[in-house]
Amino acid sequence: MLRRVLCTVLFMGALPSLAEVSQGHISVVLLGATGDLAKKYLWQGLFQLYMDQVSSGHSFTFHGAALTALEPGQRLMFDVLKKLACPPDESPNRCAVLKDQFLKLSQYHQLKTAENYTVLNREIETLLRQEGLKEAGRIFYFSVPPFAYTEIARHINSSCRPPPGAWLRVVLEKPFGHDLESAQQLAADLTSFFREEEMYRVDHYLGKQAVAHILPFRDQNRQFLDPIWNRHHVERVEIVLKETVDAKGRTSFYEQYGVIRDVLQNHLTEALMFLTMELPANVSRAEEVLQCKLQAFQSLRGLNKNSAVLGQYQAYAGQVQEELQKAQDYISTTPTFAGVLIHSDSLRWEGVPFLLTSGKALDERVGYVRVLFKNRAYCTQSETLRDAEHSQCKAKQIVFYIGHGALNTPAVLVSRNLFRPVMPEGSWREAVGQSDLHIFGQPLSDYYVYSPVKERDAYSVLISNIYHGRKDFFITTENLLASWAFWTPLLDSISHQPLRLYPGGVENQHLLDFEMESGEVAFTLAEAVELLNPNRLTPSDYRTIQSKFRQSPLVSAWSEDLISQLASDIEKTASRTVARSGQFHLALSGGSSPVVLFQRLARHHYAFPWKHTHIWLVDERCVPLTDTESNFFSLHNHLLQSVRVPYFNVHPMPVHLNQRLCVEEDRGTELYAKEIVALVANASFDLVLLGVGTDGHTASLFPKSENGLEGAQTVVLTESPVKPHQRMSLSLPLINKARQVFVLVLGKGKHDITILLSRVGHEPKKWPISGVSPSSGQLVWYVDYEALLG
Ligand SMILES: *[C@@H]1O[C@H](CO)[C@@H](O)[C@H](O)[C@H]1NC(C)=O
Ligand SMILES: *[C@@H]1O[C@H](CO)[C@@H](O)[C@H](O)[C@H]1NC(C)=O
Ligand SMILES: *[C@@H]1O[C@H](CO)[C@@H](O)[C@H](O)[C@H]1NC(C)=O
Ligand SMILES: *[C@@H]1O[C@H](CO)[C@@H](O)[C@H](O)[C@H]1NC(C)=O
Numbered sequence: 001m002l003r004r005v006l007c008t009v010l011f012m013g014a015l016p017s018l019a020e021v022s023q024g025h026i027s028v029v030l031l032g033a034t035g036d037l038a039k040k041y042l043w044q045g046l047f048q049l050y051m052d053q054v055s056s057g058h059s060f061t062f063h064g065a066a067l068t069a070l071e072p073g074q075r076l077m078f079d080v081l082k083k084l085a086c087p088p089d090e091s092p093n094r095c096a097v098l099k100d101q102f103l104k105l106s107q108y109h110q111l112k113t114a115e116n117y118t119v120l121n122r123e124i125e126t127l128l129r130q131e132g133l134k135e136a137g138r139i140f141y142f143s144v145p146p147f148a149y150t151e152i153a154r155h156i157n158s159s160c161r162p163p164p165g166a167w168l169r170v171v172l173e174k175p176f177g178h179d180l181e182s183a184q185q186l187a188a189d190l191t192s193f194f195r196e197e198e199m200y201r202v203d204h205y206l207g208k209q210a211v212a213h214i215l216p217f218r219d220q221n222r223q224f225l226d227p228i229w230n231r232h233h234v235e236r237v238e239i240v241l242k243e244t245v246d247a248k249g250r251t252s253f254y255e256q257y258g259v260i261r262d263v264l265q266n267h268l269t270e271a272l273m274f275l276t277m278e279l280p281a282n283v284s285r286a287e288e289v290l291q292c293k294l295q296a297f298q299s300l301r302g303l304n305k306n307s308a309v310l311g312q313y314q315a316y317a318g319q320v321q322e323e324l325q326k327a328q329d330y331i332s333t334t335p336t337f338a339g340v341l342i343h344s345d346s347l348r349w350e351g352v353p354f355l356l357t358s359g360k361a362l363d364e365r366v367g368y369v370r371v372l373f374k375n376r377a378y379c380t381q382s383e384t385l386r387d388a389e390h391s392q393c394k395a396k397q398i399v400f401y402i403g404h405g406a407l408n409t410p411a412v413l414v415s416r417n418l419f420r421p422v423m424p425e426g427s428w429r430e431a432v433g434q435s436d437l438h439i440f441g442q443p444l445s446d447y448y449v450y451s452p453v454k455e456r457d458a459y460s461v462l463i464s465n466i467y468h469g470r471k472d473f474f475i476t477t478e479n480l481l482a483s484w485a486f487w488t489p490l491l492d493s494i495s496h497q498p499l500r501l502y503p504g505g506v507e508n509q510h511l512l513d514f515e516m517e518s519g520e521v522a523f524t525l526a527e528a529v530e531l532l533n534p535n536r537l538t539p540s541d542y543r544t545i546q547s548k549f550r551q552s553p554l555v556s557a558w559s560e561d562l563i564s565q566l567a568s569d570i571e572k573t574a575s576r577t578v579a580r581s582g583q584f585h586l587a588l589s590g591g592s593s594p595v596v597l598f599q600r601l602a603r604h605h606y607a608f609p610w611k612h613t614h615i616w617l618v619d620e621r622c623v624p625l626t627d628t629e630s631n632f633f634s635l636h637n638h639l640l641q642s643v644r645v646p647y648f649n650v651h652p653m654p655v656h657l658n659q660r661l662c663v664e665e666d667r668g669t670e671l672y673a674k675e676i677v678a679l680v681a682n683a684s685f686d687l688v689l690l691g692v693g694t695d696g697h698t699a700s701l702f703p704k705s706e707n708g709l710e711g712a713q714t715v716v717l718t719e720s721p722v723k724p725h726q727r728m729s730l731s732l733p734l735i736n737k738a739r740q741v742f743v744l745v746l747g748k749g750k751h752d753i754t755i756l757l758s759r760v761g762h763e764p765k766k767w768p769i770s771g772v773s774p775s776s777g778q779l780v781w782y783v784d785y786e787a788l789l790g
Pocket of ligand 1: 070109112113114115116119
């Protein structure tokens with residue numbers, strides 16, 4: 001039977017003689033042939049491939065495979081195949097004939113044991129020999145859970161590889177791991193069976209017509225986009241996939257992944273890359289595209305827990321309890337909604353916010369990528385008199401509309417006051433009508449709107465790309481690992497983050513709205529329960545306690561009030577000092593406590609005399625300044641990049657000299673001491689900010705430290721009991737020359753050391769902080785209630 005059909009196929013292509021003209025035979029093996037994805041999309045995609053390529057000169061056979069035994073498996077599979085639909089743009093007669101042939105070219109195989117794979121291989125070889133066909137290649141589509149990948153990969157490599165001269169393409173479906181480590185493991189396993197060019201990892205978003213057109217659009221519209229596709233012109237970018245459905249029935253999968261792993265790490269990140277990457281000279285060259293994409297990953301700024309807002313729809317916990325048989329009090333920390341703010345530090349995009357948002361149980365189903373441009377124009381004429389079409393005062397945006405939503409079709413929209421885009425003729429056409437529709441606040445008539453001539457399902461597009469060997473539509477191993485390397489730190493830092501509960505659908509109202517501030521995001525509405533929490537109420541007329549601690553003034557309050565008090569005291573000191581001497585020398589400590597202070601100074605103190613302020617480091621870890629462990633790095637991130645301190649007033653510690661870290665011969669300590677003497681009158685800082693460790697250390701002066709507790713040396717190298725061990729620090733004698741020293745102590749964890757310090761005398765060898773006692777300056781303690789009262 002197979003023989004007859006093969007001949008018919010080639011005959012339809014009007015080709016004279018079989019062996020001579022055939023481009024070769026392609027065997028497609030679909031593993032998981034009776035599963036959901038196969039039923040819903042893959043068989044239809046394979047049928048589409050057959051319809052499109054029947055006259056390409058290639059001949060095909062399709063092998064559905066699963067663990068199920070031959071007879072029941074066959075029945076299940078052919079039930080699906082019989083229901084294959086004819087696309088609306090296909091003539092019904094041709095389609096009926098082709099469908100009949102497609103069914104005849106399809107077979108079911110049980111693939112369970114090593115022997116089953118060997119048999120499959122032999123059958124393919126026998127068929128080809130009988131037909132006198134040359135083999136072009138084999139496609140193995142893995143529509144199976146990832147735990148089965150390694151086993152199947154081993155079988156394919158050991159017994160189903162095509163002979164030399166024919167290609168092998170294996171197609172893999174996500175999830176590809178659930179963090180960097182597991183992705184690396186899975187990648188390593190697969191690499192031992194397949195070569196990189198043989199693997200096609202599917203992200204079906206890359207088959208969505210609007211997403212797939214981002215790069216071609218940028219390429220074909222270079223003349224318009226070159227001047228404006230950058231930080232000077234783009235206000236913000238939104239990449240959004242909203243769903244109305246929830247996770248019911250899928251919680252066993254969802255509970256392990258959550259929205260970031262399910263949608264953001266892959267689909268939305270891929271769209272982000274298409275937008276931010278530099279355009280290769282030839283966007284049809286897969287290797288160039290993939291290289292540029294990898295570079296774009298390298299430019300992404302790292303995320304932290306304040307880069308994301310997270311939510312969970314209220315019914316989720318109940319669904320998990322029911323479906324996974326968990327106890328009534330089981331609490332799930334899996335987010336079903338996330339909004340993440342991403343920055344790229346490339347020269348092109350620095351400062352432009354990219355907002356990635358996705359969630360389940362939201363008010364609408366829609367996906368889009370929206371690029372909003374800055375508007376610089378002021379329109380003098382009244383609105384009614386303006387030329388509406390080209391008014392420069394209207395919003396300017398480019399939208400890649402992925403689907404659903406108000407438009408309910410993939411589309412590319414460009415504001416008419418931007419430019420009329422160049423679109424590929426034949427595959428995209430200008431859409432008309434629906435004038436009453438509004439998209440992002442503007443009537444549809446304000447845009448040039450294009451939609452695909454033929455709407456194609458993402459899987460049909462991807463299967464066609466596999467056939468054509470277009471690797472740029474798939475996720476390479478490097479690409480995958482770069483994405484996990486980017487997302488894993490955020491996933492780790494939010495694993496115990498509280499989630500905002502939301503009711504679902506339109507009732508969410510404004511609960512999930514969020515806003516950006518200083519590179520971070522937060523929900524715009526304060527959480528109702530938090531407002532009602534009595535523990536957080538403080539009597540407003542008694543916000544800070546003033547008294548004495550170790551014979552010096554003590555300021556105490558709940559941490560938030562304490563920080564705001566400390567920030568304004570620093571500002572007052574700074575203004576007074578600048579008024580007196582023209583400059584202000586401020587030495588700041590590292591560690592976690594000052595971070596909130598830095599953020600407060602960055603956001604609330606607009607009158608601070610930054611222009612006349614010199615910033616010094618009290619201590620530093622012996623790591624490169626670009627390392628996240630570096631105190632300077634943290635200071636830069638949380639304060640310096642947001643305020644206008646002149647570059648030449650910033651004095652990081654020289655821990656990195658001659659390509660090495662804190663080596664004594666490099667004399668970093670002397671270098672810093674000299675710089676202090678050169679710029680700071682009498683080497684007396686105007687203000688030194690210190691913290692206290694639970695062991696009583698301050699700056700990087702640790703108990704029993706050999707250096708820095710006494711003596712003439714002003715800057716010293718020390719050893720910390722915790723990593724990174726090597727440190728550079730100002731010495732106690734230098735600190736004690738300061739005009740003011742503020743010590744900040746925050747949190748319950750510091751309660752014991754606080755109590756201890758209130759009792760002990762001057763014993764710097766045991767507790768270096770007890771040696772802080774300015775010789776002619778003033779010491780003030782800022783201790784929050786938690787540290788003071790426990
Ligand atoms: C698959 O292999 C097993 C054992 O090797 C065998 O029992 C079974 O019949 C095979 N299935 C088919 C369809 O050949
Ligand atoms: C595949 O299997 C062969 C042995 O049959 C082995 O030598 C090879 O390393 C395996 N991996 C790849 C990528 O070919
Ligand atoms: C771009 O690359 C494709 C694929 O390699 C090639 O067919 C095409 O000719 C190239 N275009 C130009 C302008 O070089
Ligand atoms: C430096 O110290 C000397 C003596 O201790 C003092 O007289 C002088 O005022 C100080 N200078 C400044 C700028 O503080």
